[in-house]
Amino acid sequence: MANKAVILGCNYYIGLSTIRCLGVHGIHTVAVDYSTENTYGAESKYCSERQIAPHYRKDTEGFIRFLKDYASKQSSPPVLIPCHDNYVEVIDEYLDELREYYLIPQTEQGLYMKTMNKELLHKLASEHGIAVPETLMVDEENLFEKVESTIKYPCLVKPTDSPAFTSVFRKKLFKVFNKEELIEALEKSKKANLEVIIQRIIPGFDDHMYTFDAYLNQDSKVTHWVTCQKYRQYPINFGASVYTGQKYVPELFDLGAPFLESIGFKGFVEIEFKKDAETGKYYLIELNVRITNLNQLLYKVGVNFPYITYRELTGNPVEPMAVKKDTNLVFRYTYEDILAIKAYIKTGQLTKEEIKESLRKPRVHAIWDWADPKPGIAFMKMIAAKKLKKKLKR
Template identity: 40%
Template sequence: MHITPVVFLGANYYTGLSGIRTLGRRGIGVIALDYDFSTAYGLVSRYVQRRLLCPNVNTQEHELVDFLIKLACDLGTKPVLIPSHDAYALMISRHSEILSQHYLFHHTAQGLLEQIVDKKSLYVLACEHNMRMPLTLFPADSEEDEAAAAEMTYPCLVKPSISHLFVKVFRRKLFIANNRKELHEALRLSREANLDVMVQQLIPGFDDRMFVLDVFIDQAGQATHTMTAQKLRQFPANFGSSTLTHQYPVPELLEPGVSFLQRIGYRGYCEIEFKRHQESEEFYMIEINARLSTLNSLFDACGIEYPYIMYRDLTGDPLPPVNLDKHLNYAFYHFYEDIFSVRQYLRTKQLTWKQVVKPFFAHRKVYAVWSLDDPLPSLFFFKLIFAKAWRKITSPFKPKGPQKA
C-alpha cells in the first residue's frame, strides 16, 4: 500500500521535532528540511527518513519555493506539506497557488494567514467578529503617542505586529511600560528599528491564568478535534513560551474560540491563546498560532495527535472526531528552559519553592526534547547548549583583533 510521505519544514526547534515524531511513530515517511544543519537537532531523530538542506526561508523564499517544487517532482507524488514555524506557514500561504499543484496542505482564504500572524490585523479581525481582546492602540506619530499614553492604564505592553522580527532585534517578545515615560521610550526604540508596534492593555493575573485552545477544522469547516490546556510556567516569566503546561478541560473556551475560527474561514490546525482576567474572570484572546504548537508532545500523550489528524484529513481518510473534555493529568515540561523560568519566578517572589516543586508530583510528564524511544535529538540539543556555554566562558580569554589606528 502506498503511504503518502510528508515534507516537514523546519527542524531546529522542538516544535518541529515533536511533529516529526508524531508522524514517524505512525509509520509515515518524513522528509525533514532545514537551512542550517548545525543547529537543527530535530534532523537526527530516528523518525526522519531523509534530511535535506534547503534555502533559507527568511532570505531565499523564492528559491525555497523552487526547491520544494523540484522535490515534489523528483518524488513523483503529491506529499503532505507541514510547516513548523510562522515563516514557513506564511511562505506556503503566499505561494499557495503554485505549491498546491505539487503538495497537500490546508487552504485558508487568501491573506487570512497573514492577518492572523500580524497582531495588528488580528485585533481588527477580532473586533469585526466580536472576539474579546485586550484594548489595543496603534499610535503612528508623537501626537498619537500622547493620546495612547493618556488612554492606557499602567503597566501596559508594547508589542510587535510581527513577533519574529521584533525578537530578532531586541531578543525579547515585547516591552513592558510601567508609566508614560517608559511607554514613549519603548515606542521610540521600536520606530528606530523600523518595527511596527502596538500598545496593549495588560490583563492582570499570574501565568497560570494563561490557557490554550487547540483546534483542528477540517476542509468542510467542522471542528473535529479540540482540547484545552493551562500554562503553569513560562520563559521568560510572564511573557514567554511554556515551560510547564498541563492538559486541563476549559469548556468555556470552546464555543467562542471555535466559532471565531469558523466565521473567519480558517481551515486546518491552530492554537488560540487566552488569558483569564483575575478580577472579572473573563477570557481575553491574546494571540493565534497558525502552525504546530510547542505543546505537541503533550497533545500526543493525551491521544490528540494533531500532525497525524492533519495528515489523515489531507489524504482523504479523516479520523473520527474527538473533543477531550476530561482531565488526563499529563503535563508538558521543558527541563532546560524551566530552570531559568523558576529562577525568575523566585527572584521576583512570584512563586515560593513549595509552589515550584508541587507540580512535579502532580502530573505525568512529557518532555519538550527528551524521548526514551528517540534519544539522539536530546544529545544534540545539550551539545549545542554546552557549546554555547563554553563560548561564553572562554570569550573573555580569547585574543582580540588588532586595534584600528
C-alpha cells in the same frame, strides 16, 4: 503510504515532535532545514530523510524553487507542515503556487498572515464578538493622553509581526512603566522599521493563560480539540510555554470554535486566551497557526494533530475527538523551565515550595524520550558547546 510529509524547521522541538507524531504511524518524514547546524530534531529515529534548502528569507525564491523541485520528483504530492512562524509567512505568500505541488490545509491566501498579524487579528476578533485587550495604534491623536486614561501604565508595546520583532530584539514585546519608557520603546521599533501597537495588560498571573488547540477540516469545522492551562512561561509573564497542563475548559471551545469557523480557517490552530483575574472574562491574545510548542502533550493526551492533518489531506480523515476531562498531564521544556523558575523565585512570583508541588505532576518532555534518545543527546551536546564557547569568550 505514498505521500511523504515534508517538515519545515527541525532545529527546534516542535519539528522533532511533528516527526515523531508522524513517524510512529510509518509515514515517510522529510526534515527540511537551511543548515545542518543544531538540527537535533532530524536526529530522531522517525526521520526518514534530511534535506538542506536555501534560507527562506535570504533566498526566498531559491527556497520556493527547492520545494517545488523536490515535490515534482515525488510519486504523490507531499504534505507540507511548517514548524515555525517564518516558514508560515513564506508559505502564505506563495500559497497558490505551492498548492500545485503540496497538500496544504489552508486554501485562502492571506488568511495565515491576517491571523498572525496582531493588529488585523484583533480587528477580526472584535468583529466577531471576541474580547481582546484594549489596544491603541501608535498614530492615534492624543496618544499619550489615551494611554493614561484607557490603557494605563504599565502597558505593553507589542509587534504586529512577532517573528520579525523577535529576530531583532530577542523578545516578544516591550513592557513599559511610564511615558518616557513608552517613547523609548516606540522609537526603537520605528528605528527597526517594525509596526507595533500599545496594549493594556490583562490582570492575572501566568496561570491565567489558556490555550484552545483545534483542527478544522476542509469545511472549516472543528473536528478535534484540546484545552490547556499554562503554569510557567519563559521569558516569564510574556513568553512561550515551558510548563503547561492539559485542562478541560469548555468555555474556550464555546468562544474559539465559532470564531475560527466563521473566518473560514482550515487546519491546525491554537488560540491563546488570558482570563482576567478580576472579572473572569477570557481575552483573545494571539493565534499560533503552525504546530504548537505543546504538541507532544496534545499527542500524549490522545490528539495527534500532525497525523490528523496528514490523514485528512490524503483522503482518509480521523474520527472527530475532543479531550473532555482533566488528565493531570503536563508538558515541560526543562531547559527553559529551569531558567523560568529562577526568574519567578527571584521576582517573588513563586516560592520554592510552590515549584516543588507543581513538579509532582506526571510530565511529557519537549525533547527527551527514552524510546528516541538521539535528539536529546544532540540537544545536550549543543547546549554544552554553547556554554563552552561563552565561557571561552570571557
